[in-house]
Structure formats: C-alpha cells, structure tokens
Amino acid sequence: MPFVHDTLLSPFDIGSLPLTNRLAVAPMTRVSASADGNASQTMARYYERFAKGGFGLVITEGIYTDRKFAQGYVCQPGITDAEQALAWQATTRGIHAHNSVVFAQLMHAGALSQGNRFVQQSAGPSAVRPKGEQMKFYYGDGPYRVPHAMTDEDIADAIEGFASAARLSVGTANFDGIEIHGANGYLLDQFLTDYTNQRTDRWGGCLRNRIRLTLEVIKAVRDAAGVAPVGVRISQAKVNDYQHKWAEGEAAAETLFGSLADAGVDFIHVTEFEAWQPAFPAGEASLISLARRFAPEVAVIANGGLHTPQHAEQAFNEGANIIALGKAALANPDYPNRLVNRLAIEDFDTSVLGPIADIKHRELV
Numbered sequence: 019m020p021f022v023h024d025t026l027l028s029p030f031d032i033g034s035l036p037l038t039n040r041l042a043v044a045p046m047t048r049v050s051a052s053a054d055g056n057a058s059q060t061m062a063r064y065y066e067r068f069a070k071g072g073f074g075l076v077i078t079e080g081i082y083t084d085r086k087f088a089q090g091y092v093c094q095p096g097i098t099d100a101e102q103a104l105a106w107q108a109t110t111r112g113i114h115a116h117n118s119v120v121f122a123q124l125m126h127a128g129a130l131s132q133g134n135r136f137v138q139q140s141a142g143p144s145a146v147r148p149k150g151e152q153m154k155f156y157y158g159d160g161p162y163r164v165p166h167a168m169t170d171e172d173i174a175d176a177i178e179g180f181a182s183a184a185r186l187s188v189g190t191a192n193f194d195g196i197e198i199h200g201a202n203g204y205l206l207d208q209f210l211t212d213y214t215n216q217r218t219d220r221w222g223g224c225l226r227n228r229i230r231l232t233l234e235v236i237k238a239v240r241d242a243a244g245v246a247p248v249g250v251r252i253s254q255a256k257v258n259d260y261q262h263k264w265a266e267g268e269a270a271a272e273t274l275f276g277s278l279a280d281a282g283v284d285f286i287h288v289t290e291f292e293a294w295q296p297a298f299p300a301g302e303a304s305l306i307s308l309a310r311r312f313a314p315e316v317a318v319i320a321n322g323g324l325h326t327p328q329h330a331e332q333a334f335n336e337g338a339n340i341i342a343l344g345k346a347a348l349a350n351p352d353y354p355n356r357l358v359n360r361l362a363i364e365d366f367d368t369s370v371l372g373p374i375a376d377i378k379h380r381e382l383v
C-alpha cells in the first residue's frame with residue numbers, strides 16, 4: 019500500500035471535532051432538492067453512501083442562505099427556515115450513523131444566480147454582467163443578467179442570511195460544522211475580485227476592503243455556530259472564469275489567508291484545478307503551501323485532482339491536513355474503503371453528473 023494511504027486513513031481533529039480519517043467529499047451541487055428548496059430522501063441516501071464508504075468528512079453542496087438574492091439554481095436546497103432545516107435531518111442522521119461528520123456549505127450565488135424563486139433580479143457588488151454564459155447543466159441558458167448593485171441594507175441582509183443559516187444548520191439540521199463558500203465566483207468571491215467589484219465605498223477598492231464581506235460573514239457565522247468548526251472555501255478560478263489569477267499574486271494570498279486566520283476560522287479549504295501546481299506564473303508555491311505559510315495554525319483542506327497517491331502525497335507535503343475529492347468521490351463513493359481493501363479506483367464517468375435521481379446507482383434506484 020502506498021505510504022500516503024496511511025496518512026489519508028489516519029485521524030485528524032478540526033477544532034475540537036475528531037475525524038476518523040483525512041478524506042473528505044468536496045461540495046458538489048446536484049440540483050436535486052424539491053422546487054421549494056427542501057433536501058430530499060434521495061439526497062439523504064446519496065450522501066449516506068459516502069459515509070458508509072468510509073469518508074471521514076462530507077461537505078454538502080452549496081446551500082442557499084436567504085430568501086432574497088442567495089439562491090443560485092432551480093432545485094438547489096436551502097436552509098432559510100425551520101422546514102428546510104428539518105429536511106436536512108435525514109441527511110445528517112444517515113451520515114452520523116456511519117461515524118462520519120458533515121459540514122453544510124453555505125452559499126450566496128450573487129450575480130451568478132440563474133434560478134431564484136424569491137426574486138427575478140440577481141445582485142452583486144456592482145452592476146457588472148458576469149463573464150460567460152449560464153450553466154445549461156443547472157437549467158440556465160444564455161448570458162447572465164446584469165446584477166443589481168447591492169445597497170448597504172442588501173449587504174447586511176446577506177450577512178444575516180449566513181448567520182441565520184448557520185444557526186439552523188447547527189441547531190436544527192444537526193450539521194457538525196460550517197463551510198462558508200468564498201470560492202468559485204459566487205457572491206463573496208465577487209466582492210474579492212477586482213473586475214466584479216467596482217465599488218468605491220468600504221466594501222470595494224483595495225484588497226482589504228474587498229475581503230471585508232468575507233470577514234464579516236465569518237464573524238457572524240462564528241457567533242451563530244457556537245463551538246462547531248467554521249471554515250471558508252477559497253479559489254482563484256471561477257465557474258465562469260477558469261483562468262482567473264489574483265492580480266496581487268502572493269501578496270494577495272498573504273493578506274487573504276492572514277486575515278482569515280485572524281478572523282478565527284478553524285479551516286481553510288483551497289481549491290484549484292490541479293491543486294499541486296504553482297498558484298501564480300511567477301513563483302513555485304501552490305495555493306496549499308501559501309495557505310499553510312500565511313495561516314500556519316489553521317487546518318488546510320486541499321482539493322483539485324488529488325485522487326492519485328502521488329498528488330495526495332504532494333498536497334500533504336505542501337501542508338494540507340485533509341484531501342477533498344469531488345469527481346473521484348462520485349465515481350467511488352467508497353473510495354476510503356477501497357484504499358483499506360486495496361481495491362481498484364474507478365475512473366470518473368460524466369454520466370454520474372446528472373441530478374441525483376438520474377444516477378443509476380444501485381442504492382438509489
């Protein structure tokens with residue numbers, strides 16, 4: 019067995035929460051909730067397979083946080099009221115039954131919203147049309163809408179949405195922790211990104227102002243989540259701009275990861291297409307190693323093409339504590355048990371990408 023498998027299968031604590039191993043399921047949107055945003059029994063069975071298959075940590079798909087601008091997709095699950103929170107209990111119960119833990123990924127889609135049953139408009143830091151086209155795969159079509167530029171009141175509502183969602187996640191749905199979605203081009207990343215944030219108030223301009231919303235959300239979620247671990251997912255690439263790099267290079271990483279650590283996060287989840295690659299054309303350091311360097315006390319979850327032993331090992335060497343798998347977990351919901359039993363790892367096949375109900379997994383049909 020490759021040496022790295024011992025590391026992958028060894029326990030790790032995030033904050034005061036023990037994990038049985040260092041393999042996590044990465045957050046994956048599946049647009050499989052009911053139209054009114056309730057997680058379904060099918061979703062519960064889908065998530066349970068990962069826990070049964072040995073993953074120490076499951077991170078949910080992005081869950082919308084408020085009844086204003088947060089929802090991104092038709093049939094995306096939400097956690098905005100008691101009914102939606104109660105609907106998650108079957109999922110958390112199924113995961114806990116296998117001695118695994120589950121974090122809710124809290125997400126505000128901002129300008130990338132392409133399906134929201136509460137409002138017709140999308141909203142973002144500035145009235146800038148997002149690059150690219152809506153994802154057909156998630157029932158969108160054509161260019162994104164030009165978002166409404168958020169007022170101070172909208173921003174306060176968005177922060178309160180995250181806090182309320184965190185309270186419901188921990189208090190009612192029985193999630194073990196919270197991952198704030200700060201990555202991939204959604205609202206918090208739109209504030210962070212120079213070309214989508216053209217504000218001249220305290221939420222825009224210099225990098226420290228552009229990070230402010232993420233830090234305010236962390237503070238509010240931290241207060242709401244009690245002792246449950248709270249972390250944030252960070253990327254350079256966006257679903258609608260894969261090649262994006264932070265203009266300030268490693269200096270941005272220093273400011274960003276340092277501020278996240280100061281804000282008291284328990285973990286930083288970094289994701290890149292190939293997580294072991296240098297983060298910037300000038301420089302050798304990956305985003306994993308920059309997170310480790312500038313947030314030395316914080317647990318680092320690494321994601322992006324890390325399903326082979328050599329890349330997982332590289333990620334650990336660069337400072338990751340946990341490896342999150344996306345597509346490889348879809349293809350192998352029992353990936354950790356396969357390592358233990360020395361079974362082959364199946365290749366990823368795009369047919370598993372449809373909504374969960376369409377997947378021909380034996381356990382689900």
Ligand SMILES: Cc1cc2nc3c(=O)[nH]c(=O)nc-3n(C[C@H](O)[C@H](O)[C@H](O)COP(=O)(O)O)c2cc1C
Nearest residue numbers: 044045046047079080289321322323343344345346
């Ligand atoms: C079907 C699908 C849905 C995804 N949805 C989300 C999401 O809701 N939130 C998120 O942060 N990332 C999302 N991602 C990105 C994954 O978490 C992960 O970063 C990506 O698949 C790369 O990791 P991998 O190489 O292990 O697959 C999604 C990816 C896939 C394939």
